[in-house]
Amino acid sequence: MPIYEFRCKDCHRVFSLSYNSYADYEDTNSVCPSCQSTNLSRLIRKVSFMTSEETRMERLADPSRLAGLDENDPRSMGRLMREMASEAGEDLGPEFGEVVDRLEAGESPESIEQSMPLDSLDPPMGGGLG
Ligand SMILES: [Zn+2]
Structure with a gap:
C-alpha cells in the first residue's frame, strides 16, 4: 500500500496519506486533513538503499x-x-x-x-x- 507524504501549501502542515494502490492515489482528490485544501505538494523523500x-x-x-x-x-x-x-x-x-x-x-x-x-x-x- 503506497503511502505518500504531502505538504499543504496553504497551512504548511506536513502529513502522509495511504492509498490502496497507485491508481487509487491517482483517482483520489487528496486534501489537507487540517484545512481541507487541495493545494498540496507531494514530498519526495530521499531514499537510501539501506x-x-x-x-x-x-x-x-x-x-x-x-x-x-x-x-x-x-x-x-x-x-x-x-x-x-x-x-x-x-x-x-x-x-x-x-x-x-x-x-x-x-x-x-x-x-x-x-x-x-x-x-x-x-x-x-x-x-x-x-
Ligand atoms: Zn492545510
Missing part, C-alpha cells in the same frame, strides 16, 4: 562489531552486512545482495546508491490542482 533494512539491521547488529566497522571501507561494510544476513538466515532480497557484492568489490556506498534504481519515484505533483 533505509528499508535499517531497523532490521540494527536489530541484527552486534554493537561491538559495529564499533569496529570502518565506514570508509566499503569492503568491511559489505562483509559485515553479508555476515549479519547469513546469520539471520533471511533472504534480504536481490538488491541487498547486489549492494553487498559491490561493497565487497570496493565500490563506495554513495556510488552504489546513485546507480541503484531506487530513485525511480514519480515526479512530484505539480500543477493540475489549481
Whole structure:
C-alpha cells in the first residue's frame, strides 16, 4: 500500500496519506486533513538503499562489531552486512545482495546508491490542482 507524504501549501502542515494502490492515489482528490485544501505538494523523500533494512539491521547488529566497522571501507561494510544476513538466515532480497557484492568489490556506498534504481519515484505533483 503506497503511502505518500504531502505538504499543504496553504497551512504548511506536513502529513502522509495511504492509498490502496497507485491508481487509487491517482483517482483520489487528496486534501489537507487540517484545512481541507487541495493545494498540496507531494514530498519526495530521499531514499537510501539501506533505509528499508535499517531497523532490521540494527536489530541484527552486534554493537561491538559495529564499533569496529570502518565506514570508509566499503569492503568491511559489505562483509559485515553479508555476515549479519547469513546469520539471520533471511533472504534480504536481490538488491541487498547486489549492494553487498559491490561493497565487497570496493565500490563506495554513495556510488552504489546513485546507480541503484531506487530513485525511480514519480515526479512530484505539480500543477493540475489549481
Ligand atoms: Zn492545510
